[in-house]
Amino acid sequence: MSETNNADMLTSKTTKKNVEMEKQKLSTPKAYKFMEIYDQRKKMMLNQQQENERKLREFRANPMPNFGLAHQLINNRKVMHRITVPITPNVLKTSLLAQPKRQQQIQAQIKLKEENLLKTLKPNFKALPMPPFKMEPFKPANRQSLIDMKPFNLKSEERGLQRKLFNGQNMKIMENKNRRMEEERKNRELQLKQKLRQLTNFKANRNPFGYLHK
Structure with missing residues (x-):
C-alpha cells in the first residue's frame, strides 16, 4: 500500500510540474511584451537624464592660464606704426557733382506742392445756364x-361712456x-x-402650606 501511495504522489507531482511548464510555454500577448520594452x-x-543633470551640477575648475607664454608672445610681437592717408571716396565725389541737380529737383517738388495746394483752395464755381423763358405765365x-356734405359719426361719446363705466x-x-x-x-386689534x-x-x-392648617 505504501508503494502505491508513493507512486501516486510522484505521478501527481509530475503532472503539476508538466502543467506549470505548459503554462510557462504559453505565449504571452505581444502588447505586454511591447509594454515591457517601453518601460525598460x-x-x-x-x-x-538624471546622470546628465548630475554631471551638469558638478563643479569643474578651469585650467590655469600660461602667463609665461603669453608674456613671451607679447615681447616677441613687432610693433608696426602705420600712417593713414585720407582718400576721398568716389561716393563723396559723385555726391558733390550731383548736389546742384538735387537742389533743382527739391525746388521743383516744392513748386508742384504749392500749385496743388492752390488748385485745391480755389473754389470750382460754375454758373448754371440761364433757363428758357418761353413758358406761359401762370393764370x-x-x-x-x-362739396357733398355727408354725415359722420364720432365715437368720442361712446368712448366717454365706456370710460365712465370702467371708472365706476x-x-x-x-x-x-x-x-x-x-x-x-x-378684527386683529380686537384679538x-x-x-x-x-x-x-x-x-x-x-397656598402650598394649606394642608398644615387642616
Whole structure:
C-alpha cells in the first residue's frame, strides 16, 4: 500500500510540474511584451537624464592660464606704426557733382506742392445756364367746386361712456377692498386687546402650606 501511495504522489507531482511548464510555454500577448520594452526604455532614458543633470551640477575648475607664454608672445610681437592717408571716396565725389541737380529737383517738388495746394483752395464755381423763358405765365382758373356734405359719426361719446363705466367699476372694487382691509384690521386689534386682557388678569396661586392648617 505504501508503494502505491508513493507512486501516486510522484505521478501527481509530475503532472503539476508538466502543467506549470505548459503554462510557462504559453505565449504571452505581444502588447505586454511591447509594454515591457517601453518601460525598460523609459527607465533607461530617465536614468540617462538624471546622470546628465548630475554631471551638469558638478563643479569643474578651469585650467590655469600660461602667463609665461603669453608674456613671451607679447615681447616677441613687432610693433608696426602705420600712417593713414585720407582718400576721398568716389561716393563723396559723385555726391558733390550731383548736389546742384538735387537742389533743382527739391525746388521743383516744392513748386508742384504749392500749385496743388492752390488748385485745391480755389473754389470750382460754375454758373448754371440761364433757363428758357418761353413758358406761359401762370393764370389762376376760377372753377366752382361743389362739396357733398355727408354725415359722420364720432365715437368720442361712446368712448366717454365706456370710460365712465370702467371708472365706476374700479371705484367699487377699490371701495370693497378698502372696506375688507379695514374690517380685517379691526378684527386683529380686537384679538390683540383680548390677549392683552387675558395676560393682565390676576390669578392667585394655591397656598402650598394649606394642608398644615387642616
